[in-house]
Amino acid sequence: MPKLSVWFxxxxxxxxxxxxxxxxxxxxxxxxxxRIPAARLLPAHIEFLLTGWMVQLALxxxxxxxxxxxxxPERGREEIAWASYVLLNIGVVTAAAGAIIGLPALVPSxxxxxxxxxxxxxxxxxxxxxxxxxx
Amino acid sequence: MPTLTRWFIKSAMLYLLAALxxxxxxxxxxxxELPFLAAVWPTYLHLLVIGWLTQLxxxxxxxxxxxxxxARPRGDERLGWASFVLLNVxxxxxxxxxxxxxxxxxxxxxxxVAAVAQLLxxxxxxxxxxxxxxxx
Numbered sequence: 108m109p110k111l112s113v114w115f116x117x118x119x120x121x122x123x124x125x126x127x128x129x130x131x132x133x134x135x136x137x138x139x140x141x142r143i144p145a146a147r148l149l150p151a152h153i154e155f156l157l158t159g160w161m162v163q164l165a166l167x168x169x170x171x172x173x174x175x176x177x178x179x180p181e182r183g184r185e186e187i188a189w190a191s192y193v194l195l196n197i198g199v200v201t202a203a204a205g206a207i208i209g210l211p212a213l214v215p216s217x218x219x220x221x222x223x224x225x226x227x228x229x230x231x232x233x234x235x236x237x238x239x240x241x242x
Numbered sequence: 243m244p245t246l247t248r249w250f251i252k253s254a255m256l257y258l259l260a261a262l263x264x265x266x267x268x269x270x271x272x273x274x275e276l277p278f279l280a281a282v283w284p285t286y287l288h289l290l291v292i293g294w295l296t297q298l299x300x301x302x303x304x305x306x307x308x309x310x311x312x313a314r315p316r317g318d319e320r321l322g323w324a325s326f327v328l329l330n331v332x333x334x335x336x337x338x339x340x341x342x343x344x345x346x347x348x349x350x351x352x353x354x355v356a357a358v359a360q361l362l363x364x365x366x367x368x369x370x371x372x373x374x375x376x377x378x
Contacts, residue, residue, distance in 0.1 A: 108308055134336065134357040138353035
């Protein structure tokens, strides 16, 4: 597994652990009669599990298994994929923190914009690798 | 394909089926006539996202990620099985407890057990998978 995939997948596992913990708190709170800021925790729970865990895992595995090139760097322009990793995680943390702390809506929006840029960067990296194996 | 992967994937497919059948009941025309169906909405989402998607990922990752070692290619099998059992028990309990609670029944303890079981399932998976995610 290449280094960037290790980073993507391990970061995804961290979000899985944190996202499940938030989910457990949200589910158990009524049973324990705990008063929690559910409206603030729910967006972070969704952010961590959908983007931080699932999307990130998919990107990490895609970087690992998409067809490689015979000539030049075998995975093409890796620096764009690294940029995608950084932007995605800035986006997830910004959007989740914005929701949990209760920052103005602009903050989560900036987070989602960073996630959009991450998706664009990854597409730019992966586009030429979506080809016949060995071509 | 390892035995545990087959259990994960087959269970995932059953959850997909259950979630899609439930989605029929969640159509607006039914919800308007039977308001209690709104209480099932979060359960539907979790059957789809945890029961189907996450469980499918767990099974495929267990199968295809780099091997832990020659002696224990898939890490600690007990952790893998614990993850499978806890996830499915937790999700099944949730499917009962969450709508019941929304409808006013006293099922607080069941909610807590479901939450803890799912949490431990996720953590067991992370613990078992982490050492297999490495450069070759």
